[in-house]
Amino acid sequence: MQPLNPKGRQQSHLYLIYEVCIAFPSSLVVVLKSHYYRSKMSSPNVVLVTGGTGLVGQAIKHVIETESEGSRFGKQPGEKWIFASSKEGDLRDPAQTRALYEKYQPTHVIHLAALVGGLFKNMKYKMTFLRDNLLINDNVLEAAHEKNTQKVISCLSTCVFPDKVEYPLDETKIHTGPPHQSNFGYAHAKRLVDVQNHAYKEQYGHNFTSAIPTNVFGPHDNFDLEDSHVIPGLIHKCYLAKKNGTPFIVAGTGKPLRQFIFSYDLAKLFIWMLREYDDVEPVILSVGEDEEVSIKEVADAIVKAVDFKGDYTFDTTRADGQFRKPASNKKLLTLMGGFEFTPFPEALDLTVKWFVENYDKARTGAAGKA
Numbered sequence: 001m002q003p004l005n006p007k008g009r010q011q012s013h014l015y016l017i018y019e020v021c022i023a024f025p026s027s028l029v030v031v032l033k034s035h036y037y038r039s040k041m042s043s044p045n046v047v048l049v050t051g052g053t054g055l056v057g058q059a060i061k062h063v064i065e066t067e068s069e070g071s072r073f074g075k076q077p078g079e080k081w082i083f084a085s086s087k088e089g090d091l092r093d094p095a096q097t098r099a100l101y102e103k104y105q106p107t108h109v110i111h112l113a114a115l116v117g118g119l120f121k122n123m124k125y126k127m128t129f130l131r132d133n134l135l136i137n138d139n140v141l142e143a144a145h146e147k148n149t150q151k152v153i154s155c156l157s158t159c160v161f162p163d164k165v166e167y168p169l170d171e172t173k174i175h176t177g178p179p180h181q182s183n184f185g186y187a188h189a190k191r192l193v194d195v196q197n198h199a200y201k202e203q204y205g206h207n208f209t210s211a212i213p214t215n216v217f218g219p220h221d222n223f224d225l226e227d228s229h230v231i232p233g234l235i236h237k238c239y240l241a242k243k244n245g246t247p248f249i250v251a252g253t254g255k256p257l258r259q260f261i262f263s264y265d266l267a268k269l270f271i272w273m274l275r276e277y278d279d280v281e282p283v284i285l286s287v288g289e290d291e292e293v294s295i296k297e298v299a300d301a302i303v304k305a306v307d308f309k310g311d312y313t314f315d316t317t318r319a320d321g322q323f324r325k326p327a328s329n330k331k332l333l334t335l336m337g338g339f340e341f342t343p344f345p346e347a348l349d350l351t352v353k354w355f356v357e358n359y360d361k362a363r364t365g366a367a368g369k370a
Contacts, residue, residue: 045079045150047274048104050091050140051112052083056155056213058220059263060110060270072275073268082106086113092132097139101147110270111140111154114190118227119182126185133189141196145206153273154197154210156190156282158327159183168289169327171212171282194282201280211273214286214327218263218347219354224365231260231348234299235355236364238306247311248303251318254296259286259327262347265339272336287341288333289326301345305352 067074089096115132162177179187200206217231241248
């Protein structure tokens with residue numbers, strides 16, 4: 001157990017460096033931060049990624065395998081990465097969770113595993129989403145506590161934020177009101193991770209924190225027509241429309257705005273948090289408010305990427321949902337010193353290309369396999 005300072009919270013070395021860096025030129029800031037994370041991660045570590053075969057887990061694997069070793073986002077010398085799937089253990093079960101920790105002896109954990117689903121499933125199975133995610137999160141964090149794991153980063157969601165809130169969303173607004181009624185089971189389970197992180201920090205000094213991504217898309221996404229998010233769902237619909245010679249119809253007016261983050265960019269941000277962020281407070285991982293994209297712009301880009309030439313319309317009788325729910329990435333960019341996100345059209349092209357090339361093994365649901 002690490003010692004606590006008089007306020008009951010561990011003073012992180014990165015925070016001290018950050019304070020010193022404020023008074024120095026930007027070039028020295030980069031040198032100090034680089035030296036810190038390289039020296040910190042120089043000894044061999046074992047990084048366990050729960051939910052490692054999903055969208056974000058596979059994106060992290062891609063980045064670790066393609067970035068230069070020893071670079072900011074690359075694998076460090078002697079470091080071992082484990083991308084665990086649900087087949088290796090049911091994380092709702094404390095014994096199976098402990099067995100996973102015993103097997104791999106992780107020094108660091110990126111916790112992505114969760115019961116997730118679309119709007120319909122969230123509304124129908126609120127208790128299941130609440131209980132399963134409570135069990136998963138509690139078991140992962142408690143096993144990390146028992147094994148004295150050096151660091152855990154858990155993945156939350158922007159749905160944890162209150163339904164009635166002043167925009168833009170930021171990290172201080174998570175607990176200021178109840179979440180939307182439609183997914184309160186999942187949202188409350190995810191909110192409790194932040195509460196647990198603070199409790200573990202204050203009682204034991206553990207380095208547990210969390211990330212809050214906005215809408216993620218990329219290779220290895222869930223493209224199920226009945227239970228996917230907007231981008232993978234539209235990609236699949238457009239692909240089938242081209243294949244079958246049928247119209248491509250998008251629900252709603254296309255006017256709502258959303259922030260979309262490419263999974264490979266999100267992977268780099270998780271790796272940055274692993275290397276360089278040592279505070280219990282969560283961080284929103286997102287493109288900026290000025291990079292919001294309308295659903296029509298998304299659909300237009302998909303039509304272009306799929307090379308669809310048929311009829312393309314919007315069904316304006318269908319509800320649009322919330323017009324916009326922007327989140328601020330000011331904290332992220334301030335801490336990182338900036339980050340270059342993949343341009344949306346480029347990221348979408350890469351996602352469509354992966355989907356077309358991997359259609360037979362992609363997660364497309366029963367309709368996609370028919």
